[in-house]
Amino acid sequence: MTVKTRNYIYQHGTLGGLMxxxxxxxxxxxxxxxxxxxxxxxxxxxxxxxIILDGVIYHVxxxxxxxxxxxxxxxxxxxxTNFETEKQFVLENVSDxxxxxxxxxxxxxxxxxxxxxxxxxxHMHVRVVPKQQKPYPRFVEIAxxxxxxxxxxxTGTIVGFFTPGLFQGAAAAGFHLHFISDDRNFGGHVLDFSxxxxxxELMELAEFRQNFPIKSADYLANEIKLEDISKDIEEAE
Amino acid sequence: MTVKTRNYIYQHGTLGGLMxxxxxxxxxxxxxxxxxxxxxxxxxxxxxxxIILDGVIYHVxxxxxxxxxxxxxxxxxxxxTNFETEKQFVLENVSDxxxxxxxxxxxxxxxxxxxxxxxxxxHMHVRVVPKQQKPYPRFVEIAxxxxxxxxxxxTGTIVGFFTPGLFQGAAAAGFHLHFISDDRNFGGHVLDFSxxxxxxELMELAEFRQNFPIKSADYLANEIKLEDISKDIEEAE
Numbered sequence: 001m002t003v004k005t006r007n008y009i010y011q012h013g014t015l016g017g018l019m020x021x022x023x024x025x026x027x028x029x030x031x032x033x034x035x036x037x038x039x040x041x042x043x044x045x046x047x048x049x050x051i052i053l054d055g056v057i058y059h060v061x062x063x064x065x066x067x068x069x070x071x072x073x074x075x076x077x078x079x080x081t082n083f084e085t086e087k088q089f090v091l092e093n094v095s096d097x098x099x100x101x102x103x104x105x106x107x108x109x110x111x112x113x114x115x116x117x118x119x120x121x122x123h124m125h126v127r128v129v130p131k132q133q134k135p136y137p138r139f140v141e142i143a144x145x146x147x148x149x150x151x152x153x154x155t156g157t158i159v160g161f162f163t164p165g166l167f168q169g170a171a172a173a174g175f176h177l178h179f180i181s182d183d184r185n186f187g188g189h190v191l192d193f194s195x196x197x198x199x200x201e202l203m204e205l206a207e208f209r210q211n212f213p214i215k216s217a218d219y220l221a222n223e224i225k226l227e228d229i230s231k232d233i234e235e236a237e
Numbered sequence: 238m239t240v241k242t243r244n245y246i247y248q249h250g251t252l253g254g255l256m257x258x259x260x261x262x263x264x265x266x267x268x269x270x271x272x273x274x275x276x277x278x279x280x281x282x283x284x285x286x287x288i289i290l291d292g293v294i295y296h297v298x299x300x301x302x303x304x305x306x307x308x309x310x311x312x313x314x315x316x317x318t319n320f321e322t323e324k325q326f327v328l329e330n331v332s333d334x335x336x337x338x339x340x341x342x343x344x345x346x347x348x349x350x351x352x353x354x355x356x357x358x359x360h361m362h363v364r365v366v367p368k369q370q371k372p373y374p375r376f377v378e379i380a381x382x383x384x385x386x387x388x389x390x391x392t393g394t395i396v397g398f399f400t401p402g403l404f405q406g407a408a409a410a411g412f413h414l415h416f417i418s419d420d421r422n423f424g425g426h427v428l429d430f431s432x433x434x435x436x437x438e439l440m441e442l443a444e445f446r447q448n449f450p451i452k453s454a455d456y457l458a459n460e461i462k463l464e465d466i467s468k469d470i471e472e473a474e
Contacts, residue, residue: 003451016403017347108456108457109460110254110449110456110457110459110460111451111457164460164461165461165462165463166251166253166406166407166461166463167406169403169404170403170404170407204451205449206448206449206451207446207449208445208447208449209444209446209447210446210447211443212240212348212442212444212445214240214348214443219345219347220345220347220348222347223346223347223401223402224347224401224403225402226402226403226405226410
């Protein structure tokens with residue numbers, strides 16, 4: 001596909017920061033929408049899963065409840081893009097592994113890509129990170145005890161990104177996908193799924209804009225160690 | 238120091254790409270100056286060392302000759318910022334190790350910083366990467382056989398960046414420094430130095446803008462493997 005020069009992913013905070021207990025909210029989630037109408041993230045304290053779709057910000061809390069955010073809520077980590085379909089194809093009766101293989105064949109592994117999958121899912125299995133209080137534990141410990149939810153025969157949209165292996169740590173290398181149902185009653189961080197019939201839409205991105213939480217004393221003072229967090233990311237994401 | 242929200246480092250290509258033989262020129266070096274007046278890089282084929290200072294683009298070739306570029310020359314990798322001094326201090330009679338320790342104490346290790354050191358150097362030791370032809374060898378092999386140059390009692394400016402460890406691969410974690418003499422007759426990639434008296438100027442950066450060579454078929458097709466290149470970066474940089 002042809003990559004448009006002006007397309008970018010904009011990210012506030014880093015996944016590496018989350019992995020290293022830097023869970024303070026450092027930007028309004030609504031500010032992210034200035035840079036993109038499509039994306040994902042979490043809120044302060046690793047509070048739940050955020051899905052941004054068509055410029056609307058949804059939040060799934062640890063009980064599985066979905067609400068719409070005002071935009072004033074603080075986030076330690078979120079990523080967005082202005083989604084425009086550049087390549088699309090339909091898949092039927094496939095596992096998540098097949099979906100990822102099909103997408104992987106269509107995108108450069110040296111670029112970020114936005115990934116949107118809308119349709120009917122035979123099965124959707126998500127997790128929702130539970131909100132933490134200070135002093136924050138290691139994210140990998142939180143992820144070991146996180147609520148999981150499943151739904152069958154559900155229509156909705158997967159919203160996410162592919163990250164090149166070179167950027168492991170800034171984000172999660174490979175696929176990072178969230179889900180929101182069409183009725184806006186079910187969602188979370190995608191663990192696995194089975195797709196009955198769905199439209200896969202892809203957009204490769206020309207630029208990665210990494211915005212840092214420059215006003216957070218915790219962030220500025222506590223160096224993120226790539227070697228320490230790489231295993232945590234593999235386990236937690 | 239106070240980090241200004243609008244300050245960013247803009248980078249075209251990745252150091253990881255260089256390490257993985259992706260030496261094709263994919264952007265005009267002059268385009269980088271649209272994003273910053275201060276920076277460093279190389280030209281197509283790992284041809285020499287580029288220094289951008291006060292918006293002027295200098296090139297050192299493998300014979301040590303310094304010329305001013307027009308801006309039309311192609312680069313596989315360069316990084317720039319609009320330099321504004323946010324913190325400064327004077328150092329006298331110190332080794333490069335002491336300079337780096339002093340700077341490290343003043344900046345967040347979770348942010349990119351621009352580093353400028355101008356003054357008189359008792360000793361300056363640089364390398365210049367020699368231009369390669371296709372098929373390109375591994376960069377680490379090139380770096381093992383690169384011309385080195387030394388000068389004593391030379392006045393000039395070190396131009397470079399500090400990169401957080403989390404971004405190893407996208408750039409070189411830690412310090413990446415180039416040098417250009419005041420008389421514009423000597424320069425290169427800094428290996429080591431001794432500073433007689435110099436002004437250290439620092440600027441922490443709020444954003445990292447990574448631009449990808451989206452029109453390079455080689456770049457799009459050849460996945461950069463972080464695990465393969467990390468050791469190469471440590472050896473070559």
